[in-house]
Amino acid sequence: MEKIVGIVVAAGKSKRFGEDKLLINIKGMPIVYYSIRKLHDIKDIEKIILVVRNEMLEYYKEKIKDWKLEKVYKLVLGGEERQDSVYNALKSVDFHCDYVLIHDAARPFVSIKKIEELIKFCTENSLSAILGIPVKDTIKVVDNTTKRIMETLDRSKLWIIQTPQMFPFEIIKEAHKKAREENFVGTDDASLVERLGIPVYVIEGEPFNIKITTKDDLLWMEGILSKSELV
């Protein structure tokens, strides 16, 4: 069987949020718990690496034990940017690994079903794939200085990207290494692979798999929680 390692990125500084959004409580547990738990519940994921900030290291060491998340076998320190954090995790893998599945700790609502779909697609086809949903709004390119609209995009081809994102281990590690060497910073892991001309596919996810980024997202969270089976 293929060896799959999960990486949960919990090293953000919550710049756009103010406080540590990952510790916001949902039904008695912090957001980050649910995000790890989702990967933990997948049989095919054997081990999980959790990437955290230095000042949170002791907190997570203790909590991982309390929460009985035994698959989390390693805590890795995050870097300056999200991309550095993921790279630190990839470099820390010290055993044979076929695939990694990278997930934002701020996405607690992803469904087990979709993670399993993603794993099936990647392992059966030896490919990279990510979750996303088709854009339903009109998206325009705007000049940020003048605020004049430059272009209205053809939304029929646009997708909003989520995590998890899954890749053959050697491909994503190499992509991160190259990005670092060439000072390329992408907004997600897939973009680092795409720029090498290596195909990445999208699997249709679910709209409620949101990333808690700003205070406004707490409004969406309230709505999602009204559909209680999501966490």
Next chain:
Amino acid sequence: MEKIVGIVVAAGKSKRFGEDKLLINIKGMPIVYYSIRKLHDIKDIEKIILVVRNEMLEYYKEKIKDWKLEKVYKLVLGGEERQDSVYNALKSVDFHCDYVLIHDAARPFVSIKKIEELIKFCTENSLSAILGIPVKDTIKVVDNTTKRIMETLDRSKLWIIQTPQMFPFEIIKEAHKKAREENFVGTDDASLVERLGIPVYVIEGEPFNIKITTKDDLLWMEGILSKSELV
């Protein structure tokens, strides 16, 4: 003072929704009520045209009276597509009008403050402008047949577009006329103006000004309603 007419587009078939989403009840009143009401509460908007489907004409005739929305002085029948509906409304204007402010009936949560900001910008500068919010997710261009990612867009310039959208009356009427003559269908009104090379500006709106399009949006609605001053 400038004459401003509001157009509320309530002629959609709720294709993506199933039932008539505009009649979904929020605190005792249907969604469409709040969308009209927001424009009605703006002092500068003198008259409102409501665009409806033929089978809903009697319903709205009665309700507009019940709801005491006196500024709604005309009900106009919608066309096949949203764009046809707006054009029908524009053609029906039979008095001098300087600006029109076009709003989706499925956006009940827009704030009065933002509508006023939009009106101020357009009337002071004699320009067209629309509400929107910066994209915070990663957006990719995907080949819809193979589902392979073709490109990751530079999100720093991307905006999600909302309504209201406001235009000098003669400009938007001409833009709709030309689009029709040239069989161009856009996903919003601004795109019809943009394609003529006429500048349209974006004003930063609010994330909760969502369009109720699919059943999933009802989840967001629950969240928004937990912040109760929005309707």
